[in-house]
Amino acid sequence: xxxxxxxxxxxxxxxxxxxxxxxxxxxxxxxxxxxxxxxxxxxxxxxxxxxxxxxxxxxxxxxxxxxxxxxxxxxxxxxxxxxxxxxxxxxxxxxxxxxxxxxxxxxxxxxxxxxxxxxxxxxxxxxxxxxxxxxxxxxxxxxxxxxxxxxxxxxxxxxxxxxxxxxxxxxxxxxxxxxxxxxxxxxxxxxxxxxxxxxxxxxxxxxxxxxxxxxxxxxxxxxxxxxxxxxxxxxxxxxxxxxxxxxxxxxxxxxxxxxxxxxxxxxxxxxxxxxxxxxxxxxxx
Numbered sequence: 536x537x538x539x540x541x542x543x544x545x546x547x548x549x550x551x552x553x554x555x556x557x558x559x560x561x562x563x564x565x566x567x568x569x570x571x572x573x574x575x576x577x578x579x580x581x582x583x584x585x586x587x588x589x590x591x592x593x594x595x596x597x598x599x600x601x602x603x604x605x606x607x608x609x610x611x612x613x614x615x616x617x618x619x620x621x622x623x624x625x626x627x628x629x630x631x632x633x634x635x636x637x638x639x640x641x642x643x644x645x646x647x648x649x650x651x652x653x654x655x656x657x658x659x660x661x662x663x664x665x666x667x668x669x670x671x672x673x674x675x676x677x678x679x680x681x682x683x684x685x686x687x688x689x690x691x692x693x694x695x696x697x698x699x700x701x702x703x704x705x706x707x708x709x710x711x712x713x714x715x716x717x718x719x720x721x722x723x724x725x726x727x728x729x730x731x732x733x734x735x736x737x738x739x740x741x742x743x744x745x746x747x748x749x750x751x752x753x754x755x756x757x758x759x760x761x762x763x764x765x766x767x768x769x770x771x772x773x774x775x776x777x778x779x780x781x782x783x784x785x786x787x788x789x790x791x792x793x794x795x796x797x798x799x800x801x802x803x804x805x806x807x808x809x810x811x812x813x814x815x816x817x818x819x820x
Contacts, residue, residue, distance in 0.1 A: 679804045
């Protein structure tokens with residue numbers, strides 16, 4: 536069996552076109568969706584991510600405002616900025632970029648962002664809504680996994696889904712989103728016995744543990760769909776995932792590559808979250 540390699544870039548571009556059309560309609564009605572980023576200090580990774588956000592928002596017609604504070608700014612300064620952005624009707628989404636300086640309480644910052652503008656779903660209220668199944672939007676990477684499965688016509692109802700990893704940002708929320716689709720969900724992690732056999736039972740295997748060569752061909756059920764959420768750098772600096780890729784492709788029916796799989800879809804899901812937030816705030820349908 537030779538697996539279909541899922542083209543995340545193509546899926547992302549389709550979603551981007553859908554978002555562009557909705558944004559054009561909003562702009563025609565006098566509303567431009569707007570995202571505000573907050574960056575404390577000069578962390579290189581955070582600056583790069585901020586630049587990517589600005590680039591991505593520009594491709595769909597969003598406005599993007601960059602708010603920067605020095606690394607030694609007081610915690611009350613960033614909390615005050617968030618309060619201003621929460622109250623600003625022209626700002627529809629807020630992204631507080633990590634890492635923040637050690638003297639700033641990250642949890643306090645997350646809790647300060649009003650849930651309706653919390654595009655990363657870092658406010659516990661939003662994760663609570665994901666748990667309850669009534670969220671307006673969910674974290675971007677877990678949402679990307681579900682979006683890919685939808686676009687690939689994988690109906691999760693009744694399927695056995697195994698999630699490898701139990702992080703708060705990917706593993707737990709993607710499991711909740713699968714449960715919402717009536718899948719039978721199981722977690723595996725480092726404390727599980729016979730992890731290989733548990734993975735082999737899965738119709739859909741979602742790897743969210745950043746370990747090189749973690750998912751081997753004998754851990755994959757023939758004909759399964761394998762979603763690799765991870766991004767790792769190998770010894771040469773090349774971006775790779777957690778699969779023994781070529782071997783897994785000989786067993787699975789569909790596989791996401793790294794790069795070019797979940798990553799591009801994650802980027803547009805953040806835009807989709809921003810669009811949903813904007814529409815909810817302005818009362819658009």
